[in-house]
Amino acid sequence: MAKLGQFLKTKKQFVFYSFLVLVIIFVAIAAPAIARVDPTAAKLRDAFQAPSAEHWFGTDALGRDVFARVIYGTRVSVSSAVILVAVILVTGTALGLIAGYFGGVVDAVIMRIADMMIAFPDLILAMAIAGILGPSLINAIIAITVVSWTKYARMARSLVLKIRKRTFISAAEINGSTHSHILTHYMLPNALPTMIVTAATDIGTTMLSLAGLSFLGMGVQPPTPEWGYMLSEGRSYILTSPWLLFFPGAAVFIVVVVFNLWGDSVRDIVDPRKKTKKHFRRKKH
Amino acid sequence: MKSKIILKRLLQMLIVLIGITFLTFLLTYLAPGDPATAMYESMGVVPTEEQLAQARANMGLDQPFLTQYGRWITGCLQGDFGTSFTKNQPVLDLLLKRLPSTFKLAVLSLAIMAVVSIPLGILSAVKQDGIADFIIRGVSFLGISLPGFLIGLLLLYFFALKLGWLKVASSNVGFEQMLLPSITLAIAMSSKYTRQVRTAVLEELHQDYVIGAKARGLKQGEILWKHVLPNAMLPLITMLGLSFGSLLGGTSVVEIIFSYPGLGILAVSAVNGRDYPLIQGFVLWIALIYMVVNLLVDISYNYIDPRIREAK
Numbered sequence: 001m002a003k004l005g006q007f008l009k010t011k012k013q014f015v016f017y018s019f020l021v022l023v024i025i026f027v028a029i030a031a032p033a034i035a036r037v038d039p040t041a042a043k044l045r046d047a048f049q050a051p052s053a054e055h056w057f058g059t060d061a062l063g064r065d066v067f068a069r070v071i072y073g074t075r076v077s078v079s080s081a082v083i084l085v086a087v088i089l090v091t092g093t094a095l096g097l098i099a100g101y102f103g104g105v106v107d108a109v110i111m112r113i114a115d116m117m118i119a120f121p122d123l124i125l126a127m128a129i130a131g132i133l134g135p136s137l138i139n140a141i142i143a144i145t146v147v148s149w150t151k152y153a154r155m156a157r158s159l160v161l162k163i164r165k166r167t168f169i170s171a172a173e174i175n176g177s178t179h180s181h182i183l184t185h186y187m188l189p190n191a192l193p194t195m196i197v198t199a200a201t202d203i204g205t206t207m208l209s210l211a212g213l214s215f216l217g218m219g220v221q222p223p224t225p226e227w228g229y230m231l232s233e234g235r236s237y238i239l240t241s242p243w244l245l246f247f248p249g250a251a252v253f254i255v256v257v258v259f260n261l262w263g264d265s266v267r268d269i270v271d272p273r274k275k276t277k278k279h280f281r282r283k284k285h
Numbered sequence: 286m287k288s289k290i291i292l293k294r295l296l297q298m299l300i301v302l303i304g305i306t307f308l309t310f311l312l313t314y315l316a317p318g319d320p321a322t323a324m325y326e327s328m329g330v331v332p333t334e335e336q337l338a339q340a341r342a343n344m345g346l347d348q349p350f351l352t353q354y355g356r357w358i359t360g361c362l363q364g365d366f367g368t369s370f371t372k373n374q375p376v377l378d379l380l381l382k383r384l385p386s387t388f389k390l391a392v393l394s395l396a397i398m399a400v401v402s403i404p405l406g407i408l409s410a411v412k413q414d415g416i417a418d419f420i421i422r423g424v425s426f427l428g429i430s431l432p433g434f435l436i437g438l439l440l441l442y443f444f445a446l447k448l449g450w451l452k453v454a455s456s457n458v459g460f461e462q463m464l465l466p467s468i469t470l471a472i473a474m475s476s477k478y479t480r481q482v483r484t485a486v487l488e489e490l491h492q493d494y495v496i497g498a499k500a501r502g503l504k505q506g507e508i509l510w511k512h513v514l515p516n517a518m519l520p521l522i523t524m525l526g527l528s529f530g531s532l533l534g535g536t537s538v539v540e541i542i543f544s545y546p547g548l549g550i551l552a553v554s555a556v557n558g559r560d561y562p563l564i565q566g567f568v569l570w571i572a573l574i575y576m577v578v579n580l581l582v583d584i585s586y587n588y589i590d591p592r593i594r595e596a597k
Contacts, residue, residue: 115297116304124552124571127537128564131556132312208432212538215434216553231434235542238438239446249435256430 014269017262024255028074035068040223048241058243060233066243069225070251076226077255081207084141089199091145092152097187099153100160101179111157114150123212130218140219144209152195159191197270201263204256211252227252291584298576302569309568310354313561321346344370361569367562376566379551387547391532393463394470395525402475406482411509413487421479428476437469437542466543470536474528481524485517519590526582530575
C-alpha cells in the first residue's frame with residue numbers, strides 16, 4: 001500500500017488523467033441518473049428549441065433532448081472504442097506472435113496480407129467493408145479491425161523475433177514445452193506491455209475513426225445516440241440550430257483529448273524514452 | 286534505384302492489386318442485400334420476380350463467383366470497369382469525371398499543410414522547450430484530437446454561413462469552393478506533420494555531424510539550413526506520398542460537408558446504394574493511384590538522396 005502511494009505520488013500526470021478518464025466512464029455508466037430524460041423520446045412539439053433551463057443543450061429535429069443524447073452518447077463512444085481497441089489488440093497480437101514464432105510459410109502469408117492492407121488508404125477500405133457488409137456498429141468494428149490489426153501484428157512479430165533465439169526459449173524447447181505453452185508463457189508476457197501501451201495511446205484515434213464512420217452513416221445506427229451521427233444529423237440545420245453541432249462536437253473533442261493525454265501518460269510511465277515509437281514506424285518500401 | 290528493383294516493386298504492386306480486388310470482390314459477393322433489388326428500388330419501381338431474375342442475369346449475378354471475378358478482371362484490363370448499377374453509366378467515366386476535382390483538392394490541402402507545418406515544426410524544434418515550442422506542441426496536440434468533420438463544420442458555420450465570406454455548395458469548382466475544404470483537410474493533417482517535422486529536426490540536431498559542424502565554427506543558421514534541414518525533410522517526402530494517396534480517397538467526409546463534387550461523395554453514394562461495380566472500380570483506382578504515387582516517391586529518392594544517388 002505504501003508502495004502504491006509512492007507510485008501515485010511520482011506519477012501525478014498519470015493520476016490526474018486517470019481521474020479524468022474515470023469521470024468520463026462514470027458519466028457513461030451513470031447516464032440515466034445524469035440525463036434523467038430518455039434520449040430517444042421524440043416530442044415533435046418541442047423540436048429545435050434553443051438551449052434553455054429545461055433543455056440545457058436544446059432539442060433536435062425530433063424534439064429529443066440534446067443534453068441527454070450527448071450524455072448517453074458517452075456510453076456508445078467510450079464502450080465501442082474500448083471494445084474495438086481490444087479486438088484489434090487481440091487479433092493483431094495473436095497473428096503477430098504466431099507469424100514471428102513459427103516463421104516460414106505462416107509468417108510469409110500473414111505478413112504479406114499485412115503488406116496488402118498497408119498498401120492501401122485505410123479509411124477507404126473500412127468504408128468499403130462497412131458499406132458492403134451493411135451499416136451497423138458491429139460491421140464498423142469489423143471494418144476498422146480489418147484495416148488496423150497490421151500495426152499490432154508487426155509490433156508483436158518484431159518483439160517475438162527479438163527473443164526467439166534467446167537461450168531461455170531454447171531451454172523451454174529442449175524441456176519439451178509445447179508451442180502453445182511457449183507462446184502463452186514466454187512470448188506473450190514479453191510482448192504484452194508494449195502492446196497494451198500502444199493500445200492505450202490508440203483509444204482516442206480509434207474513437208475518431210468510429211465517429212467518422214458513423215458520421216458517414218456507416219457506423220452506429222439511429223436512434224442510438226452517438227456523437228458522429230448526431231453531427232451528421234445536425235448538419236442540415238447548421239444555420240438555424242447550431243447547438244445541434246456544437247455540443248456533440250465539443251463532447252467528441254473533450255473525450256478524445258482526455259484519452260489521448262491519458263494514453264501518452266501511460267506510455268511515459270512504461271517507456272519514458274518513447275523507444276517503441278521509433279522502432280515501429282511505418283515501413284518504408 | 287536499379288531497374289531490377291523497380292521491376293520487383295511493380296510485381297509486388299501487381300500482387301497487392303490482385304489481392305485487393307479479390308478481397309473487395311469476395312466481400313461484395315458475400316454481402317447481404319441484392320443489387321438487382323437495390324437498382325429497382327433506386328428507380329422507385331417494385332419489380333416482379335421475372336424482372337429481378339432478368340436484371341440479375343444482365344448484371345451477371347447468376348454466374349459462379351470465380352467466373353464473375355475473372356470476367357470483371359478481364360474487363361478492367363481492357364478499360365471496362367463495368368456499369369454503375371445506380372447511375373447507369375460506365376464506372377470509368379464516373380470516376381474520371383470526379384478525379385480532377387479531388388486531385389486539385391488534395392494538392393491544395395497538402396500545399397497549405399506544408400506551408401503551415403514545416404516552419405512551425407522547425408521553429409518548435411530549434412527553440413525546444415521554449416515558449417514557442419510549448420504553444421506549438423499544445424496546439425498540435427489539440428489538433429490531433431479534433432475530428433476532421435468537426436473542423437469542417439465549424440469552418441463552414443463561421444466563415445461561409447455567419448460571416449458570408451466564401452460561397453460554398455456551388456456546382457462549378459473554383460478556388461473559392463476549394464478553399465474551405467482544403468483548409469479543413471490541411472488543419473487535420475498539419476498537427477500531425479508539425480509534430481513529425483519537430484521530431485525529425487530534433488533527431489538530426491542531436492547527430493554527431495552537427496557537433497562537428499559547430500566545432501568547425503559554422504554559424505548556427507548555416508548548420509540548420511544547409512545540413513540539418515535537408516536531412517530532416519527526407520523522411521517527410523515518404524509521408525507526403527502516403528498522405529496524398531489517402532487524400533485522394535479519404536476526403537469523403539469533407540466533400541460531404543462542403544458538397545464538393547469529388548470522388549469521396551461518389552464513393553459514399555456508391556456504398557450507400559450498394560453499387561458494387563462502382564465500389565470495386567473506386568477501390569481499384571485508389572489502390573492503383575496510391576501505389577503509383579508511393580513508387581514515384583521511392584524513385585524520387587534516387588535524385589534527392591545523395592547516399593542512394595552515389596551508391597550507383
